[in-house]
Amino acid sequence: MQSYTIGQAARLLGVSPDTARRWADAGRVATHRDEAGRRLVDGRDLAALCVEVGQGVPAEDDEPYTSARNAFPGLITAVKLGDVAAQVEIQAGPHRLVSLLTREAVEELGLEVGMQATARVKSTSVHIDRT
Numbered sequence: 001m002q003s004y005t006i007g008q009a010a011r012l013l014g015v016s017p018d019t020a021r022r023w024a025d026a027g028r029v030a031t032h033r034d035e036a037g038r039r040l041v042d043g044r045d046l047a048a049l050c051v052e053v054g055q056g057v058p059a060e061d062d063e064p065y066t067s068a069r070n071a072f073p074g075l076i077t078a079v080k081l082g083d084v085a086a087q088v089e090i091q092a093g094p095h096r097l098v099s100l101l102t103r104e105a106v107e108e109l110g111l112e113v114g115m116q117a118t119a120r121v122k123s124t125s126v127h128i129d130r131t
Contacts, residue, residue: 003040014093
């Protein structure tokens with residue numbers, strides 16, 4: 001079973017290492033120590049906490065009803081406009097998402113660098129790489 005340091009766990013959870021330590025101290029996730037004395041979280045325990053954290057995100061009142069379950073709220077970091085198409089980049093925690101859409105859609109939504117936005121992903125083909 002793979003284990004993760006508190007820092008690695010924090011990155012995967014999208015929280016600070018201090019928050020991950022507080023959660024471990026409060027018993028929200030079990031830890032153990034390696035030979036060097038570092039606190040580690042078992043992969044299965046971390047996966048369960050990731051699911052718990054993901055489900056515990058409170059929905060905003062103005063949140064649209066959608067069937068797309070993979071929502072990545074973040075900050076728009078780039079908008080590239082072409083004659084017909086556009087490219088919008090969002091940094092959502094450690095994730096960089098790039099969307100290709102019409103220029104008309106970008107203009108209708110008023111998308112600009114520095115704005116908050118949510119990238120929603122719905123796909124019939126998702127590839128997973130083992131890391």
